Amino acid sequence: MKQGAKIGIAGGCLVAAVGVYFVFGRSNEEVHLVSQEAKTFWMCGGCGETADYTIKQVEALAKEAGPPAPPMICAKCKEKKVYRALKCPTCQTPYFGSDVPDSSGQCPKCNPDAKPPPPEPDEIEVPTTDEEKADQPDAPAVKKIKRPKAA
Numbered sequence: 626m627k628q629g630a631k632i633g634i635a636g637g638c639l640v641a642a643v644g645v646y647f648v649f650g651r652s653n654e655e656v657h658l659v660s661q662e663a664k665t666f667w668m669c670g671g672c673g674e675t676a677d678y679t680i681k682q683v684e685a686l687a688k689e690a691g692p693p694a695p696p697m698i699c700a701k702c703k704e705k706k707v708y709r710a711l712k713c714p715t716c717q718t719p720y721f722g723s724d725v726p727d728s729s730g731q732c733p734k735c736n737p738d739a740k741p742p743p744p745e746p747d748e749i750e751v752p753t754t755d756e757e758k759a760d761q762p763d764a765p766a767v768k769k770i771k772r773p774k775a776a
């Protein structure tokens with residue numbers, strides 16, 4: 626009797642395990658399919674053409690453009706200026722994110738004054754050394770020097 630109960634419990638566990646596998650295994654597959662078919666929004670910086678591409682299409686276009694991609698080649702003007710774009714939730718205007726060169730990362734209609742982040746200045750301020758202060762008592766606490774080129 627005891628033995629039979631044990632088998633019953635083991636059998637129940639096995640059924641539960643199969644059920645879990647079935648439910649999760651299937652949902653994973655569906656998520657995978659959705660992500661492969663999920664569309665992303667792209668825009669050409671040359672002609673302003675916008676397009677929704679699936680991940681598969683992006684992979685094919687990126688291959689065609691060659692590294693470094695993006696940017697990818699525009700189907701309309703053939704310029705290699707197609708970047709991932711965003712759509713303004715307020716006015717639906719497409720615009721580039723801040724990771725795209727010369728882009729402010731903000732909707733140009735809602736934020737007409739938004740500017741791309743300024744380039745880094747050529748000069749940086751460094752504290753004046755004690756030695757220099759000894760030489761020139763009037764020297765300011767900081768001095769400007771040319772920014773060393775990034776390696």
Ligand SMILES: [Zn+2]
Nearest residue numbers: 669672699702
């Ligand atoms: Zn274009």
Ligand SMILES: [Zn+2]
Nearest residue numbers: 713716732735
């Ligand atoms: Zn907007």
